[in-house]
Amino acid sequence: MKTINVTINGTRYEETVPVRMLLVDFIRERLALTGTHVGCTYEGVCGACTIHLDGEAVKSCMLLAVQADGHEITTVEGLAKGGELSALQRAFRQHHGLQCGFCTPGILMNMTEFLVHNPTPTDDEIRQGLIGNLCRCTGYVHIVTSVRAAADELARTGGA
Amino acid sequence: MYPAKIDDYSRPATIAEAVAALASFGVGEAMCIAGGMSLMQAIKSRLVRPACLVDLQDVAELRGIRGSGGALSIGAMTRYVEIAGHAPFASGPFAALRDAASHVGDRQVRNRGTIGGSLCWNYMAACLPAAVLALGATLRLVGPGGERTIAIDDFLIGPLETARGEQEVLVSIDWKSAPARSGSAYKKWGLVKDALPVVGVAALVTLEANGACSAARLALAGLTAGAQRVPAGEAALLGSKGDAASLDRALEAVCANVDLHSDHWADAAYRGQLVRQLGRDVLTSAFARAKN
Numbered sequence A: 001m002k003t004i005n006v007t008i009n010g011t012r013y014e015e016t017v018p019v020r021m022l023l024v025d026f027i028r029e030r031l032a033l034t035g036t037h038v039g040c041t042y043e044g045v046c047g048a049c050t051i052h053l054d055g056e057a058v059k060s061c062m063l064l065a066v067q068a069d070g071h072e073i074t075t076v077e078g079l080a081k082g083g084e085l086s087a088l089q090r091a092f093r094q095h096h097g098l099q100c101g102f103c104t105p106g107i108l109m110n111m112t113e114f115l116v117h118n119p120t121p122t123d124d125e126i127r128q129g130l131i132g133n134l135c136r137c138t139g140y141v142h143i144v145t146s147v148r149a150a151a152d153e154l155a156r157t158g159g160a
Numbered sequence B: 001m002y003p004a005k006i007d008d009y010s011r012p013a014t015i016a017e018a019v020a021a022l023a024s025f026g027v028g029e030a031m032c033i034a035g036g037m038s039l040m041q042a043i044k045s046r047l048v049r050p051a052c053l054v055d056l057q058d059v060a061e062l063r064g065i066r067g068s069g070g071a072l073s074i075g076a077m078t079r080y081v082e083i084a085g086h087a088p089f090a091s092g093p094f095a096a097l098r099d100a101a102s103h104v105g106d107r108q109v110r111n112r113g114t115i116g117g118s119l120c121w122n123y124m125a126a127c128l129p130a131a132v133l134a135l136g137a138t139l140r141l142v143g144p145g146g147e148r149t150i151a152i153d154d155f156l157i158g159p160l161e162t163a164r165g166e167q168e169v170l171v172s173i174d175w176k177s178a179p180a181r182s183g184s185a186y187k188k189w190g191l192v193k194d195a196l197p198v199v200g201v202a203a204l205v206t207l208e209a210n211g212a213c214s215a216a217r218l219a220l221a222g223l224t225a226g227a228q229r230v231p232a233g234e235a236a237l238l239g240s241k242g243d244a245a246s247l248d249r250a251l252e253a254v255c256a257n258v259d260l261h262s263d264h265w266a267d268a269a270y271r272g273q274l275v276r277q278l279g280r281d282v283l284t285s286a287f288a289r290a291k292n
């Protein structure tokens, strides 16, 4: 067992965990933040568990909770600020970027960071950016449209 | 799958502390963890069952790309995302590193996975072992007995096997100088975009003033031998000016001198076709990059 300190969506947690506990299980089972999903057998192939670790998109089933000790995490619950959805979240709602929604938290986390690095992406770059996220429903067309719309909106408003 | 039991976890801040942490356990009991993109899978599948993990994330000396006067040193903990974004690798002798790193897996994997972890794991179809092999690096390792260097050719033994001692830490991947008039490239083909390759081809060519090839290194990923050089193909490239006919002759020599196996992903004939097609693209861009 190890005691870890992590900040998740602005709240500090100190918890004692087994070394082998996966970060995704820590987030879901220990902290009951169930917006982060598990869409494969923890193999790192579906991307539904994507979170931000110090602002970068990573798959939380590929990390141990102890590796996150001392770091800052954002999960999908942390994207909306003061009850206001982010531009990307609004775009997904407006452009039908989801059907069942299972893949959506991971896609939102990945694409939020993607847009920070590439605020004016081509559709091809958006598709390349989505390689690590499996969607079993949409066929991706509306997801690409949503990301594109969010990029345009962010360019117009110059931010969040 | 849920990870196997792990008793202990340590997070050293220096190379010396990391070596001491590994040495405080019996041989084979403690393992380094870098990005965890291969190791976590192996711990979940029970391929390995380390009693302790030595996490290298805080060892600042292991991070970063340092170049001066043609020499280059890449810290073992440098991540794919950093190599992919390193502007000096856009052309010239080290461009294969960027080609390879920018198409490993997906963004999330590239945000975590490291060049050192890829070399130490040496998976048969991994991209960086073949790319670094083509570029002929020297690796720096530190262990209980002190520091040593080893050529990449001697370090990579075969799939999942390297010359690293179990208690050694890979520190950096180094080049004393960048060869003049040289260019490199890497390209792969897998069942889905940016997946682990069925075949990957890496090459470095050095040209004379008249554009003829005076030295070449060519390495493949994905065949049964894992990352491997193909000396017959390298020899056949000497004197070539990068024209299609001479490249195709060299790639026939490559195909004739490697074990092209069949499996459920690709049969032997298709693998040969991949070597020829990817090889043609890779050599063409390596020649072009050597010229500017």
Ligand SMILES: Cc1cc2nc3c(=O)[nH]c(=O)nc-3n(C[C@H](O)[C@H](O)[C@H](O)COP(=O)(O)OP(=O)(O)OC[C@H]3O[C@@H](n4cnc5c(N)ncnc54)[C@H](O)[C@@H]3O)c2cc1C
Binding pocket: A043, A044, A045, B031, B032, B033, B034, B035, B036, B037, B038, B039, B040, B056, B076, B077, B103, B104, B105, B106, B109, B112, B113, B114, B115, B116, B117, B118, B120, B121, B123, B125, B126, B127, B128, B168, B169, B170, B171, B194, B195, B196, B197
């Ligand atoms: C979804 C997915 C897709 C992928 N696609 C590709 C792909 O297309 N191409 C490809 O090449 N790879 C691919 N990979 C594998 C990936 O490249 C791994 O990141 C890499 O093989 C291991 O690097 P790491 O930093 O994650 O090392 P880890 O997994 O942390 O470690 C790997 C091994 O190296 C040892 N080690 C690590 N660093 C050191 C060090 N400095 N000194 C001593 N020992 C060390 C560890 O003990 C362990 O045995 C993929 C992985 C995933 C999950």
Ligand code: FES
Binding pocket: A037, A038, A039, A040, A041, A042, A043, A044, A045, A046, A047, A048, A049, A050, A059, A060, A061, A062
């Ligand atoms: S749960 Fe599928 S990638 Fe993490």
Ligand code: FES
Binding pocket: A097, A098, A099, A100, A101, A102, A103, A104, A134, A135, A136, A137, A138
């Ligand atoms: S919306 Fe159902 S998996 Fe993507």
